[in-house]
Amino acid sequence: MNKEFFITDSRRTTPWTGDADATELQHFIDRKVDALYANKHMALTETDESELLNSYEPQRCPYCGHEEFTGYGRTRNGVKRYCCKSCHRTFTIITGTIFQDHKIPISEWIDFCLCLFRFQSFTSISKTNRNAYSTVKYWLSKLFLVLSEYQKNIILEGTVYIDETFYKVRSGDIANKDDGTQFRGLSRNQICIGIGTDGKRTIAFTEGFGKVSGKRTLSTFRNHIKEGSNLIHDEERGHRLLVDELKLQSETYNAKLLKGVPDKDNPLLPINRKCFFLKKFLNSHSGFDREELQNYLNLFAFIMNEGNQYERVEKILEWSLHCPKTLNYRDKFCK
Incomplete structure (x- = not known):
């Protein structure tokens, strides 16, 4: 049984909860913490x-x-x-959805989503909303279910930018050479992520480990870029197969020569900005299981694409009430 997050510290108790010998000040702090918690977590009724x-x-x-x-x-x-x-x-209307059998009010998802959209860490979200850390992870898994096919039908068109960025595996999963030293460069310890944007929509998908390859690039972007679009990218050779397959107009730039060039003069700025925000988003949750990386990329694409933070909350709640998927807490943490 996996109990990694099954039992976590309560955000409601203090060191003096239930202590008959606590001082008046300690009792006062304990009462206020309990009141703040109760205000944050009202009963459904x-x-x-x-x-x-x-x-x-x-x-x-x-x-x-x-x-x-x-x-x-x-x-x-x-x-x-x-x-x-x-x-x-x-x-009821929530039977068979991620809200089935929920104990915490749906309204608390508003704060939860807003924190995610601000790239807050899970620990920070837990403390801000006075939820157990396990609750944050559980809700995130539910959100992943809702967004599991979010990028499936997104097709970039017009002027399209693509690039690859790399994200390292967790420290415990790093593979070393026989002599104990780490592999250098774009090795098996680096996960390749393909990212694209047309200024209106953004997509991001895992491409495997190590260097960029033509076949993986084609597999990643083939169904997400409209044929004949104008592709702006660096001089990565792995993009050639994609250009030929979709009959794209190719406009390439040497990324190394553009280092230090002011943003206003950098033709790769749109995709560079998306890569920057992606790294910032992933780094806010750096310890996550890399097997869930695509789920995080789906969430990132949603954040980039769907209006302001309140419009995103609206869409998440609307989709959640119509998404025929559910996840039991014990199924998540107790297998």
Whole structure:
């Protein structure tokens, strides 16, 4: 059983919680911490969440897909319940979604998402929102489910910029030579990430370990760049196959010669900026499992593409209520 995050410190208690011998000042601090926590984590019945959820109408039964159902009272939290005319099972608007069986109000996702969009670390988010660290990781996994196919249908067109950036594996996974020294350069310890933008949309995908290759570049971008677009990129030879396959107009620049050139004069600035923000985003969560890197890239692309931070929150909550995917806490942490 993996208990890495199953039990974590409470953000509600202090060293003096339940201590009858605590001083008056210690009791005072303890009471205020408890009050702040309670204000941050209201019971579902104390929120207006039911009004939000009851404004949505199910389209079909989440269990069998049948489109005919009837009203079946309400839950103890005031959310409308329905009964399927085919399988006769009861459900609500959040059954089968990432919010199924949730104990913390959906409204807390607003703070959670805003912190993510500001590139805050998980520890910082946990402290800011007074959530357990495990809760932050659990919610992130749910968010990954919602965004799992976010980039699938994004196609860049017009003037398109592409580049590769590299991100190192975690320290415990670094492979060394027989003599104990690390491999140098673009080795198996470096994960290649292909990133592209047309000024309106941004995409980012893992390409494997080590150096750029023509086949991997083609596989990464083939379905995400419109044929005949104008491609602006560096002189990486691995891009040639992509240019030929999609009949792209190629405009290349020597990235080394552009170092030190003012931003306003740098033709690769648009893609350089995306690479900069990607590294900043990943570095805010540097200890993450690299097997989840693509999930982080999906989230990064969403942040880059979807309006301001409040519009992003709106889309996340809207998509979450319609995404037929759910994740049990124990399935995440207790296998």
